[in-house]
Amino acid sequence: MSDPKTDSEAVTALRALMERHTDNLYLFVYGIVRNREVAEEIVSEVFCRVWNRRQRMKEVRNAPAFLFVVARNLSVSYLRRAQRMRFARIDRLEEFSLELADAAxxxxxxxxxxxxxxxxxxxxxxxxxxxxxxxxxxxxxxxxxxxxxxxxxxxxxxxxxxxxxxxxxx
Known part of the structure; x- marks a missing residue:
């Protein structure tokens, strides 16, 4: 079980990180994904990952750089998933277009x-x-x-x- 004092310190540290970096991370992520809701989700995920890896965060020497690297990686992953889904949609829409042409x-x-x-x-x-x-x-x-x-x-x-x-x- 975790030490309550350590968890309290971790919560305080996470809050400080969030207060200091949320706005800049959001602007950075939004610049990549160009979608407000997605940018908010990605920034939230960045801090969730920090929390889940809080034991290893002591090894990180430059926390802002770490946050931006995680944010960039999550943003790129999102764009790749969105592109794959869009390609699948194109194939379905092409079939749909052909069906409409049939009917007309x-x-x-x-x-x-x-x-x-x-x-x-x-x-x-x-x-x-x-x-x-x-x-x-x-x-x-x-x-x-x-x-x-x-x-x-x-x-x-x-x-x-x-x-x-x-x-x-x-």
Whole structure:
């Protein structure tokens, strides 16, 4: 069992860390994830991890640097998970788009095949940017962050995809 005096000291130390660093950690994390709720959750998780590892925190020489490294790692992990989930959603939305095309077309097999064929002919990054913009409704800035490219590159990908789909679908 833990010593109540030691736990009390640990609580006091954690509170001091939180009071000193929460705002700066939040701004740092928000700059990475660009989502207020997610940034708050990540900052909370940083301090939960500090608490759970409080016995080993005595070995940490630079607590602020440690907090920011943990925050950065959690933020990057969040972005990776979000990107994987978004890719899965793109596949589902593409299938949904094909189903809508079926319902709206008199010859659904032909239209579905034409749309699937046209989408498959797009370069991978063009296809991803197009689907995120036009099917998911994301802003170019958000897509640029997900794809790790400039916003102008996303704009070019989407424009190219639209031109190419118009050519292919007539």
């Amino acid at each position: 077309d008199e010859a659904p097999e032909g239209r579905e095949k034409a749309l699937a064929d046209a989408l498959s002919r797009l370069p991978a990054k063009c296809k991803m940017a197009f689907l995120l913009a036009k099917v998911d409704g994301l802003k170019y800035r958000e897509i640029a962050r997900i794809m790790h490219v400039a916003e102008s590159t996303v704009k070019n990908h989407v424009a190219y995809a639209i031109r190419r789909l118009q050519e292919l679908l007539g």
